[in-house]
Amino acid sequence: MKRRDFFDGFVIAQPDNALIDRIELTQPARDIQAGLEKYPGLLGRKEAYHLLRRTTFNPTPEAVKNIEGKSADEAVAMILGTGNEALPKPPQENWANTPEENPLEQIPEIKSQIEGVLWTNYYNFVNWWVYLMQRDEFPAIEKFTLFLTTVWTIEFTYDTLALIPSPLLLKNNQTLRRLRLGNYKEIAEEMTLDGAMLLYQSLYYSSGQNPNENYMRELMELFTMGIGNYTEGDIKQGSKVLTGWRTAPYFGQPGFKGYFNTYFSPADHDIGAKTFMGETIPARDAASNTEDQVLNEEVRVLLNIMFTQRAMPIARFVCDKIYRYFVYSNPAGNDNGIIEELAKIFIANDFNLKPVYEALFTSKHFYDEANIGVQIKTPPEFIINLQRQLGLFWQNTLMAIHSLEQELYDPPNVGSWKGYRSWVSTKTLPLRFDFAKSMVNTMTNKQLINFGKRISEYQTLDKFIKNLEELFFPKEIAQARHLKYKQKLLQYAETTEENWGNLIETENDKAAIGIKQLLLSFIKAPDFQLS
Known part of the structure; x- marks a missing residue:
């Protein structure tokens, strides 16, 4: 079984009622040979999105443009910062x-x-x-x-x-x-x-x-x-x-x-x-x-x-936590060797975290195909990433995060949240659909058009949809599915592929309707839940 076959067991009822008939998350096999050697060359858009999804709350087209085409070292330096940045000032309340x-x-x-x-x-x-x-x-x-x-x-x-x-x-x-x-x-x-x-x-x-x-x-x-x-x-x-x-x-x-x-x-x-x-x-x-x-x-x-x-037990313990949070929640096989190497780096740097993050996020292992699109988004990732991708400021953010069972500074016990499979359940998955739909449905036609124009090559329909898929799905989707999405947009926009560029450029309401329906279709997809 491939590592990303997390959601093969999802059987989701008709989107109208957003019910889950069954959830069965099976543990995928793992066989990643890449180690902590540097990721070669420059980051493409796919790698840039992967890095942003895992390390920030800002996997947006604008953020991708800032790090795409940079080396992993350069991109990670931008994301981490120095660690000496001024702290935010809370209000005098x-x-x-x-x-x-x-x-x-x-x-x-x-x-x-x-x-x-x-x-x-x-x-x-x-x-x-x-x-x-x-x-x-x-920095993030x-x-x-x-x-x-x-x-x-x-x-x-x-x-x-x-x-x-x-x-x-x-x-x-x-x-x-x-x-x-x-x-x-x-x-x-x-x-x-x-x-x-x-x-x-x-x-x-x-x-x-x-x-x-x-x-x-x-x-x-x-x-x-x-x-x-x-x-x-x-x-x-x-x-x-x-x-x-x-x-x-x-x-x-x-x-x-x-x-x-x-x-x-x-x-x-x-x-x-x-x-x-x-x-x-x-x-x-x-x-x-x-x-x-x-x-x-x-x-x-x-x-x-x-x-x-207890230097090595502490280093292993902390690096295991880092790996589970930023790479994959259920490490096995060669993953444990990566954790061991990170632990050695941790000790060699007197237990400073920054060198560990630098080694991990610039490594071939981190960008391995088997590590992309295999984490279930945490509640803050799901809610905040989506509103930033859509260009919204959503008033219900905290309520939604807590409803999805990550109450900030109030975990269920001292052992923290279980994470991994527990983020999606028969209770929380319908709520994820509902919150995402609510965000999209609050968007005016003007906001939908503005969102569309933030996407590269938005005037060319096929490229526009592919770039949207890249924004919302961590892996490239099948061509048949892509064509269904294209047909969905054309159907609701009441236009042709040739006329799409004119429709969105003139900010026609039908373009906004098409974009909205496309987004609502994305939300229903199981891999919309993945990072």
């Missing part, structure tokens, strides 16, 4: 900087009111982030930020009782954006002391008398190295190292550094000796139990031990 009272300390009526404010603030925050995704160009910052949030998971609704205030989520988001191409050990340190993470993993309550083991377990199991590379003793001893760190999330409790900043509480830190992965972190007296000394002599030492003693 309450959701971004104002503390609310702790709802858990209030009577039920007041508690409900505060929780309502926290929910409103959460939606304001994620709407702000979606706004950035909708406008991301070169937001796709890499989103990737890191799927690894270092934070749940806004982090238990049955509590909600994380949006200023803490914003700080977490900005940290991951700043470090999206940076050092993974630095990310581990920042996330360990991140205010949202302190709340989410209950480190906020961890003390020398009662160390909380949640975060230490997840740090090793889910964020860095995976099961089998640590012991229960490592969890217990590491948890003692991380006692005493606090944040100030609620009104009336500003802490020592102001609201939403992390600080150290000496009285809550375990000052005894700890033995982690066979190495001893010495005990300390009260005089040396300060924030700077505990940070440098315990927290950073613990992370150094992890990244030294």
